[in-house]
Amino acid sequence: MSSNSQRPQRGRPRDEGLRERILEAAATIALEEGTKVSFDRVARTCGASRTTLYKWWESPDALLLDALVEHTRWSIDFSGTDVGSRLAHQLRSAVRLLSDDTTAIILRRLASGAAQNVDVRRGFYEHWLAPRRAVATHILEDGIAAGEVREGIDIPAVIDALFAPVYHRAFFTSQPLDDALVENLLGIVLPGVLTPDSPGE
Numbered sequence: 001m002s003s004n005s006q007r008p009q010r011g012r013p014r015d016e017g018l019r020e021r022i023l024e025a026a027a028t029i030a031l032e033e034g035t036k037v038s039f040d041r042v043a044r045t046c047g048a049s050r051t052t053l054y055k056w057w058e059s060p061d062a063l064l065l066d067a068l069v070e071h072t073r074w075s076i077d078f079s080g081t082d083v084g085s086r087l088a089h090q091l092r093s094a095v096r097l098l099s100d101d102t103t104a105i106i107l108r109r110l111a112s113g114a115a116q117n118v119d120v121r122r123g124f125y126e127h128w129l130a131p132r133r134a135v136a137t138h139i140l141e142d143g144i145a146a147g148e149v150r151e152g153i154d155i156p157a158v159i160d161a162l163f164a165p166v167y168h169r170a171f172f173t174s175q176p177l178d179d180a181l182v183e184n185l186l187g188i189v190l191p192g193v194l195t196p197d198s199p200g201e
């Protein structure tokens with residue numbers, strides 16, 4: 001028998017109702033116990049078997065990240081018609097998530113775990129940060145194609161300039177996360193990004 005046939009195949013579960021209960025249990029437990037959420041604890045809470053959890057997720061941290069992603073899919077929607085409004089939506093979504101009592105606590109704990117564990121760090125980037133950066137990249141690339149965004153801009157640097165201050169405030173300071181921050185960031189960054197003919201100018 002090959003090693004591949006011995007390995008459990010992880011994928012999207014067939015029982016979506018059970019999956020939702022598992023994700024909800026993981027998110028709830030994280031609020032009380034931090035990122036070290038055990039499969040045993042989640043299984044007892046939602047009535048699933050440990051075998052099911054091991055089959056669907058490679059680790060408790062992967063489960064927790066999936067739980068968070070599932071509950072925040074609205075935050076990476078493509079909204080708006082022009083680059084400025086679409087980026088504003090992404091920023092406001094980030095501010096809303098990082099100032100929400102539930103998601104902010106989970107994210108801070110995951111970020112703390114990521115600083116200490118390479119697997120958690122990789123999962124945090126792949127499951128949480130990378131999808132959001134991909135959306136922002138797509139928006140800016142659309143803007144370049146439409147003539148709204150200047151050609152030759154450093155897209156990763158623009159994304160850093162817009163979103164890093166939000167995460168910095170959320171994780172390291174007590175400064176407010178609000179619409180004023182969003183407007184200030186857009187006002188600082190977009191003039192150097194948008195073309196004179198862009199609707200956002």
